[in-house]
Amino acid sequence: xxxxxxxxxxxxxxxxxxxxxxxxxxxxxxxxxxxWNVTRVNRPGQxxxxxxxxxxxxxxxxxxxYIRCVYYFERDDRGPIHDEVFFNYNSIYGTYESLWxxxxxxxxxxxxxxxxxxxxxxxxxxxxxxxxxxxxYVRSFWNVSDAAGFSRRTDIRTSEYADGEWLxxxxxxxxxxxxxxx
Numbered sequence: 580x581x582x583x584x585x586x587x588x589x590x591x592x593x594x595x596x597x598x599x600x601x602x603x604x605x606x607x608x609x610x611x612x613x614x615w616n617v618t619r620v621n622r623p624g625q626x627x628x629x630x631x632x633x634x635x636x637x638x639x640x641x642x643x644x645y646i647r648c649v650y651y652f653e654r655d656d657r658g659p660i661h662d663e664v665f666f667n668y669n670s671i672y673g674t675y676e677s678l679w680x681x682x683x684x685x686x687x688x689x690x691x692x693x694x695x696x697x698x699x700x701x702x703x704x705x706x707x708x709x710x711x712x713x714x715x716y717v718r719s720f721w722n723v724s725d726a727a728g729f730s731r732r733t734d735i736r737t738s739e740y741a742d743g744e745w746l747x748x749x750x751x752x753x754x755x756x757x758x759x760x761x
Contacts, residue, residue, distance in 0.1 A: 603694040605667045610698065610723055611637040611646050614756040619652065623750050631660065635753060640665065677703065690719065699723030714738035728754040
């Protein structure tokens with residue numbers, strides 16, 4: 580009887596690391612790490628469409644608990660776009676998270692993506708207060724095409740029209756920076 584209990588206990592101990600390896604983790608997002616060229620199109624196909632080209636640099640941060648990404652775009656009509664994002668898997672909340680802060684927009688945004696999604700096709704969502712009591716709802720769809728890069732489509736709507744249609748707000752195409760880029 581004791582030998583049988585020891586055998587079961589030993590089997591559970593051996594199996595535990597294998598289960599942990601399959602658990603969601605920040606490393607699931609390691610495809611972000613590197614230097615990238617970015618084309619960002621705001622309001623695609625709509626009046627007022629604007630296209631920006633810039634860079635994205637992502638690296639491990641805070642002892643590997645996060646991935647820090649820095650977006651940078653020059654603009655002709657005003658100062659540059661400079662966003663910083665921290666990505667991680669939050670095991671307490673059981674969700675992937677990204678915290679977005681921007682030098683050009685005073686609102687911080689925490690987005691979440693549920694585990695169980697493939698890291699190369701994730702949907703991120705958030706909601707936050709923008710001004711005058713109005714909330715903005717955001718959903719962002721990622722598609723990773725392997726080392727060739729990834730894309731992001733972002734749709735928004737506000738609490739003024741919470742049950743209304745989503746506005747296709749932005750597309751991003753992210754490709755590896757070539758060794759000849761400055």
